[in-house]
Amino acid sequence: MTKSKTSCLAFSHHDHKRCQNKLLSAARDLCESRNLRLTERRKQVLQILLQSHQPIGAYDILAQLNQGQARIAPPIVYRALEFLLEEGLAHRIECKNAFIGCVHPGHQGATQFLICKDCDKVAELENPVSALQEDARNVGFVIDHSVVELTGTCADCQQNVG
Amino acid sequence: MTKSKTSCLAFSHHDHKRCQNKLLSAARDLCESRNLRLTERRKQVLQILLQSHQPIGAYDILAQLNQGQARIAPPIVYRALEFLLEEGLAHRIECKNAFIGCVHPGHQGATQFLICKDCDKVAELENPVSALQEDARNVGFVIDHSVVELTGTCADCQQNVG
DNA sequence: AAAAGTTACGTTATAATATAACACTATGAC
DNA sequence: GTCATAGTGTTATATTATAACGTAACTTTT
Ligand SMILES: [Zn+2]
Ligand SMILES: [Zn+2]
Ligand SMILES: [Zn+2]
Ligand SMILES: [Zn+2]
Numbered sequence: 560m561t562k563s564k565t566s567c568l569a570f571s572h573h574d575h576k577r578c579q580n581k582l583l584s585a586a587r588d589l590c591e592s593r594n595l596r597l598t599e600r601r602k603q604v605l606q607i608l609l610q611s612h613q614p615i616g617a618y619d620i621l622a623q624l625n626q627g628q629a630r631i632a633p634p635i636v637y638r639a640l641e642f643l644l645e646e647g648l649a650h651r652i653e654c655k656n657a658f659i660g661c662v663h664p665g666h667q668g669a670t671q672f673l674i675c676k677d678c679d680k681v682a683e684l685e686n687p688v689s690a691l692q693e694d695a696r697n698v699g700f701v702i703d704h705s706v707v708e709l710t711g712t713c714a715d716c717q718q719n720v721g
Numbered sequence: 722m723t724k725s726k727t728s729c730l731a732f733s734h735h736d737h738k739r740c741q742n743k744l745l746s747a748a749r750d751l752c753e754s755r756n757l758r759l760t761e762r763r764k765q766v767l768q769i770l771l772q773s774h775q776p777i778g779a780y781d782i783l784a785q786l787n788q789g790q791a792r793i794a795p796p797i798v799y800r801a802l803e804f805l806l807e808e809g810l811a812h813r814i815e816c817k818n819a820f821i822g823c824v825h826p827g828h829q830g831a832t833q834f835l836i837c838k839d840c841d842k843v844a845e846l847e848n849p850v851s852a853l854q855e856d857a858r859n860v861g862f863v864i865d866h867s868v869v870e871l872t873g874t875c876a877d878c879q880q881n882v883g
Numbered sequence: 884a885a886a887a888g889t890t891a892c893g894t895t896a897t898a899a900t901a902t903a904a905c906a907c908t909a910t911g912a913c
Numbered sequence: 914g915t916c917a918t919a920g921t922g923t924t925a926t927a928t929t930a931t932a933a934c935g936t937a938a939c940t941t942t943t
Contacts, residue, residue: 567860653815654868673862684856690848698729699876700835706816708868714861
């Protein structure tokens with residue numbers, strides 16, 4: 560019960576400013592502990608990802624970075640994203656070609672996403688996909704990476720419409 | 722056991738020519754029963770998708786269609802794909818931006834894919850993602866569409882390497 | 884069968900997403 | 914300081930996808 564709530568951060572009302580700060584600081588700690596550099600660029604991109612629990616496209620990130628007089632190019636964004644994805648500080652939402660900040664940085668194992676098609680918020684779960692894993696094992700398939708993206712309507716949005 | 726084997730067509734040695742013919746003919750039946758037109762174009766694209774159990778990109782499909790003197794353009798392919806996806810005769814593999822023929826046309830419900838990163842073959846399963854569905858229900862999320870793509874190494878490819 | 888309505892196809896142009904290749908700069912190790 | 918490496922910046926281009934508009938083909942109605 561408590562677990563579910565925690566996992567579904569995106570769909571529960573919370574102090575998001577605190578949420579952002581906590582995640583940013585967790586990212587700093589994680590990088591320090593792994594002897595990696597959370598450079599200014601990487602931090603900028605992570606902060607943009609953490610602005611909301613909605614995924615954002617690489618070119619939208621780029622646009623935000625270029626809001627001032629800066630004129631940087633796509634590779635800069637993609638490289639920062641590459642770093643964040645590798646370290647598990649962000650995730651790629653395949654069905655949207657977009658990216659989102661990880662809400663439990665440092666976690667091990669696979670992640671699943673609940674994507675609301677109405678408010679566009681994305682919640683991150685951490686269940687084992689047990690039945691599938693068993694099926695895979697039965698046919699001798701060794702899972703390396705999983706993409707589990709469930710699109711639908713979150714509780715809030717159901718109320719607002721129906 | 723038998724179920725698993727059937728589901729994992731892509732990873733089991735089989736008479737693929739027969740497999741193709743069966744699936745094409747199933748597609749014809751399905752369209753007829755739904756009063757839909759499996760036009761020449763749509764059939765062409767489906768046949769290309771059914772050439773193998775590996776996903777293929779829209780532009781590769783286009784290239785095949787343009788092998789003769791034909792010079793058709795992307796929208797034609799995307800429209801045929803749209804039709805096939807809507808009718809469940811093909812699937813989109815999100816993590817590859819590619820498409821694959823459905824191996825059990827007419828099936829109801831969600832599908833999961835096992836994607837071998839070595840031979841690139843894709844098997845289609847039909848399990849309910851029960852644990853996840855329960856989690857979703859617990860937070861009041863109503864699932865509409867699911868993307869489940871497990872990338873790894875198939876049994877054959879494990880032998881060939883390790 | 885002509886007219887009208889609808890679905891599918893074709894073409895052009897362009898949008899949106901992503902990467903290759905190469906040069907420059909900062910950082911850490913010695 | 915020199916060197917090696919990792920990170921950034923820039924240009925150009927590849928890859929994937931769709932908007933917009935016109936034509937052709939099938940269906941339904943009359
Ligand atoms: Zn938050
Ligand atoms: Zn919602
Ligand atoms: Zn086959
Ligand atoms: Zn394989």
